[in-house]
Amino acid sequence: MARKLATIQRVVRLEPIVDADAIEMLQVLGWELVSKKGEFMPGQFCVYCEIDSMLPICPEFEFLRKSCYRKLADGFEGFRIKTARLRGQLSQGIAFPLSILPENISIEEGMDVTELLGIVKYEPPIPACLEGVQKGGFPAFVPATDETRIQVLQPVLTQFKGTVCYYTEKLDGSSMTSFVRDLEFGVAGRGLEFFESESNSLWRVARQLKLEEKLRSLNMNIAYQAEIIGEGIQGNKYKLKGQTAYCFNLFNVDKYEYFAYKDLVEITTSLDIPMVPILSDNFVLVDDIPTLVTMAKRKSMLNPLVDAEGIVIRPLEIVKVGRSEFDFAGNRLSFKSINPLFLLNERD
DSSP, X not given: OOOOOEEEEEEEEEEEOTTOSSEEEEEEXXXXXXXXXXXXXXXXXXXXXXXXXXXXXXXXXXXXXXXXXEEOTTSOEEEEOOEEEETTEEEESEEEOGGGSOTTOOOOTTOBOTTXXXXXXXXXXXXXXXXXXXXXXXXXXXXXXXXXXXXXOHHHHHHTTTOEEEEEEXXXXXXEEEEEETTEEEEEOSSEEEOOOTTOHHHHHHHXXXXXXXXXXXXXXXXEEEEEEETTSGGGTTOOSSEEEEEEEEEXXXXXXXXXXXXXXXXXXXXXXXXXXXXXXXXXOOSOHHHXXXXXXXXOSSOTTSBOOEEEEEESSOOBOOSOSSOOGGGBOOEEEEOHHHHHTOOO
């Protein structure tokens, strides 16, 4: 399911910004952003574009050129929406009046207008060490590693309030998937599976951690999912020597389901597989988005001198979400809360 980057949403509330005459704080869903004063009223519809939206070059968005212009590796040019701070107010996303939409279309709350507006998701460049000879697309028998941000999940949080969860640090690297399936061992990165090569860091780390031997010892079809971090990856924010990976998921391929927390910890411990830092295994889920964002404002367990990217929250037992408008990998309740301070310092 493609991420809904631009949707029709209602303005939840407006608040003045101290010492700012021309702008005000506007809340949409669980996001706070800065808007021109008087442009919106509470309850009014707007077109809300999330952070990491790449808006196309057109007259309506040309005012963003000075601060937001980017050119992607595939040649796409546009305006990237990032977390910013204006007059002390954190701003995550941007709101436009409905007039930017084509005339005579039916408006509905929550309506996805991403494709209609030609908006795409910003993807950071893939480091050379994570490229290689493509074997195929991402394995279809394993869910892709992506998490929904909590700011859009208020109904889900309310539904599952009180669920006992664990949460881990979200590491800033690149996703890595290794698997054993029907005697085959494979390694994949973001969206692609690769042939083994010495130049590919995903394969090098898989061999370094002896993942093939360890996964095969379980005598089952299983996938390991982790964040690969270190030199040459995302600026090596944790100041590590070399590269390594930290597991955050194990997936039973035949049952097409994730391992619950207890089994995840037991298996990774017994196989000496490093796990992402576990911050709590007895957290009672609340349905208050600001609280969950505050929890993400922390330093990294890997390096206390740098901001953590955020946290990932999951129930101790697997909770199936059922049919949902939100994208839950493997249909399992799981979501992320990103540290706004980390986003403020994020580089392209």
